[in-house]
């Protein structure tokens with residue numbers, strides 16, 4: 001038998017995509033599965049963005065572009081980072097990729113060596129550890145609890161740092177917890193990182209615009225501007241403009257790292273789709289009403305869902321700060337139903353209640369599940385009714 005590369009033994013397919021696929025299979029068999037597994041907004045891409053892409057096709061903007069994005073898309077990204085985030089970048093510090101995911105991957109490949117450690121607070125976005133493993137480095141998971149609102153403390157961070165630590169991931173608001181770090185918390189984390197100049201900071205700001213915390217959005221360089229020279233901001237139009245299928249993300253950071261990331265991209269996938277670049281440019285430069293409307297809808301669903309979930313015996317759900325996920329503790333339900341863990345629970349809920357959700361273990365935090373509320377209130381209500389029935 002032909003062997004595969006050794007690195008294939010280290011990674012697995014994305015568990016969130018796997019749940020969605022499994023739910024899809026059951027649906028195709030005619031079963032009435034309610035899917036709360038989705039990692040994408042349920043809204044349509046706004047019309048003015050689609051129109052720009054159609055126009056791009058019609059005028060023949062369908063060829064290779066510069067690897068890291070067209071000059072006008074880079075300008076739109078620079079303007080966005082200045083307008084929304086008060087951050088200054090030059091075109092050489094910007095890279096447009098095929099989704100935020102590719103920017104994350106490029107970053108890992110650009111800065112990590114075998115033996116390097118990468119700090120990843122759990123619950124984490126499922127791809128961080130596997131990307132680190134693909135880059136031959138070692139993920140070091142920092143656990144959190146619901147009581148700590150799923151956020152690491154400065155002390156935890158300090159304890160996890162070793163001379164081998166090369167990078168740390170910050171994702172706020174977070175997939176899957178929905179929690180956002182406050183400015184005060186970021187200042188404390190920044191104070192620790194300041195003492196360790198070898199650490200690259202990756203701030204994944206994907207859910208910046210889906211936020212209803214008391215404070216407006218801030219990332220670590222807003223709070224600690226002195227960390228600018230070793231921080232890479234990762235972003236995308238995917239979640240903000242309901243454009244997940246267009247595959248357009250971007251990174252902003254130190255020119256040396258961004259150039260290395262672009263070199264990797266130039267030898268792997270080249271430019272992100274020309275048509276998507278035009279669409280993203282229009283999304284970033286255009287009217288932002290669609291963004292505030294989607295956020296408002298998510299907030300309404302969030303509030304109803306959290307209240308509903310907390311009325312189910314065995315489920316305890318904290319209110320989140322943003323995103324379209326909640327991450328309740330289900331240890332009570334696990335005990336009540338006599339299943340082994342969150343994996344068995346999710347399996348049982350899918351088979352017996354026809355509710356698809358993602359086990360917390362996939363995000364490095366057993367005893368919890370992730371529910372996506374990127375679906376209608378009707379589906380959410382019916383899902384909770386099914387959970388209540390099985391918990392009774």
Ligand code: PLP
Nearest residue numbers: 039099100101125175236238249
């Ligand atoms: N980062 C986080 C935290 C995410 O949740 C996702 C998508 O699920 C991504 C990055 C990647 O997004 P994209 O679809 O732009 O590749």
